[in-house]
Amino acid sequence: MSLDQLNWKILKCLQSNSRQSNAEIGRQVGISSPAVSERIKKMEDLGIIQNYHTTVSPFEVGYQLKALITIRAFMGMLKPFLEKVKSFDEVINCYRITGNENIVMEVVLKNQKHLELFIDQLIVYGETKTQIVLSHVIKHNPVKPLK
Template sequence: MDVFDKKILEMLKINARESFANIGKEVGLSAPAIGKRVRQMEEEGIIEGYALKVNHEKLGIETKAYITLVIHRGPKVASDAQKQILAMEEVQSCDRITGDDCLCVLGYFKNNKHLISFLEKIAEYGASKTSIILEV
């Protein structure tokens, strides 16, 4: 991976739909050369995919929160809880973590009442601690 590839990745991180021609102008290579480099990075697994960025506020999401869970019944239960929590529509991510907590959940909620309902739902898995995101 050289400086050209790094610059291409930087531009694709900002806008994954940027044209190869525009990237080429910025980087100093032709559009076909950019296309070849992008395909090579995809084949090598450097680029794993392209994501959609959504304005959640326009969809009625007022509350975003990180929720950590302490599960005292062992790693198998934590793994099962992680799978079940990931399947919930509010959940954006659910990661196993080190430290006193077992899971860290990122959730998007319509409002605080919706968040409370979600917390009541996941209480069966363990003790939770919630941090509401004020600004991204």
């Protein structure tokens, strides 16, 4: 399926607010609610639309720190880490990356002591580097059409 301008308009609407109704999206893009529904269903079936989710503010639910932690895995420790990381409640995003480090994680933590204890769990897998997030410059920027 090739994404035409209408599909991109629908995706833009959904990326800004996935809870809006098909009727509201239809009004914004100029087609009927059933036509919006049909296009959304096709994009879901093809894996273009993968998920709908709620974003929770970690700070509003009690976390005081957000950090990015990179790991340069020790020889033979990358695969064990890739299994272990799935069990860490602190990790909200984890990426396997290229470059000097193997992993970058976005984590939420209660405080500095929690950060220290979390890093203590990681150092058996490799060398870590931690950056504390001060603020978001761009947050959930929508995917846009290729030019």
